[in-house]
Amino acid sequence: MDLRHRNNITVMGTGASTLVFSHGFGCNQAMWNALAPQFLEGFRVVMYDLVGAGLSDLSAFDKAKYATLDGYARDLNEIIEAYAEGPVILVGHSVSAMIGTLADRLAPGRIAAHVMIGPSPRYINADGYVGGFQRSDIDDLLDTLDSNYLGWSSSMAPVIMGAPGQPALSEELTKSFCRTEPDIAKHFARVTFLSDNRQDVIGLTTPVLILQSSDDLIAPVAVGEYLHSVLPNSTYCLVDNVGHCPHMSAPQACAAAMQRFLAPWAAARAG
Numbered sequence: 001m002d003l004r005h006r007n008n009i010t011v012m013g014t015g016a017s018t019l020v021f022s023h024g025f026g027c028n029q030a031m032w033n034a035l036a037p038q039f040l041e042g043f044r045v046v047m048y049d050l051v052g053a054g055l056s057d058l059s060a061f062d063k064a065k066y067a068t069l070d071g072y073a074r075d076l077n078e079i080i081e082a083y084a085e086g087p088v089i090l091v092g093h094s095v096s097a098m099i100g101t102l103a104d105r106l107a108p109g110r111i112a113a114h115v116m117i118g119p120s121p122r123y124i125n126a127d128g129y130v131g132g133f134q135r136s137d138i139d140d141l142l143d144t145l146d147s148n149y150l151g152w153s154s155s156m157a158p159v160i161m162g163a164p165g166q167p168a169l170s171e172e173l174t175k176s177f178c179r180t181e182p183d184i185a186k187h188f189a190r191v192t193f194l195s196d197n198r199q200d201v202i203g204l205t206t207p208v209l210i211l212q213s214s215d216d217l218i219a220p221v222a223v224g225e226y227l228h229s230v231l232p233n234s235t236y237c238l239v240d241n242v243g244h245c246p247h248m249s250a251p252q253a254c255a256a257a258m259q260r261f262l263a264p265w266a267a268a269r270a271g
Contacts, residue, residue, distance in 0.1 A: 007048040013040035018084040024094030028054025034251035052184035073102035087112035130222040153177035162243020209261040
């Protein structure tokens with residue numbers, strides 16, 4: 001299958017290193033429009049839609065393949081192999097941070113670094129771990145999704161986005177949610193919110209920048225602190241922002257943190 005068609009791949013910019021931007025649940029690559037263009041000078045930039053999202057080929061969606069995040073991770077490695085040049089830095093929002101972790105585990109050494117924006121290896125609280133939700137909370141969320149996806153999208157997208165004072169962003173996220181095919185969205189929601197990738201992140205030696213909002217309903221501060229504690233080569237940056245999408249609502253703060261983190265690759269590029 002043609003990867004460009006399957007994942008609606010966009011390639012821009014020039015550089016010896018490649019930034020691959022991977023979006024979160026209910027989103028699409030347009031969510032990077034405030035952040036990705038800031039890296040076009042000096043980096044090759046690859047953006048894509050997860051299968052089932054955005055303008056991806058919906059006929060490529062297979063419930064068995066995408067029953068876990070592993071299917072998305074394998075897709076990501078195919079995209080990296082076909083479209084990335086030089087060192088690859090994966091910029092993953094929310095669940096895509098874990099998709100990137102799995103891709104890294106599947107092909108050790110191919111991903112040079114990760115920028116994880118609002119990441120969470122597990123959304124449900126467990127003994128000694130704060131994910132932010134009880135299992136009953138997630139069950140209720142999934143039940144609501146099943147019974148009234150469009151209603152859930154309209155009510156939850158503004159809560160997830162946060163960004164008080166920027167209503168256009170909530171509207172953009174709501175439209176993205178509502179454009180997603182409901183059956184695919186429901187399936188992906190279960191895969192996302194019931195996942196547990198703690199064993200995948202623990203001890204991952206690849207350099208990681210954790211970018212997290214100071215007030216995030218989906219990935220509370222405790223989750224970022226946990227990831228920082230188990231990722232030995234991680235840098236933790238708390239962005240002063242309300243909501244789960246700081247790359248949209250606080251793009252300049254995210255870009256500044258990324259530029260500092262990406263300095264080694266920028267130096268290599270300059271050399």
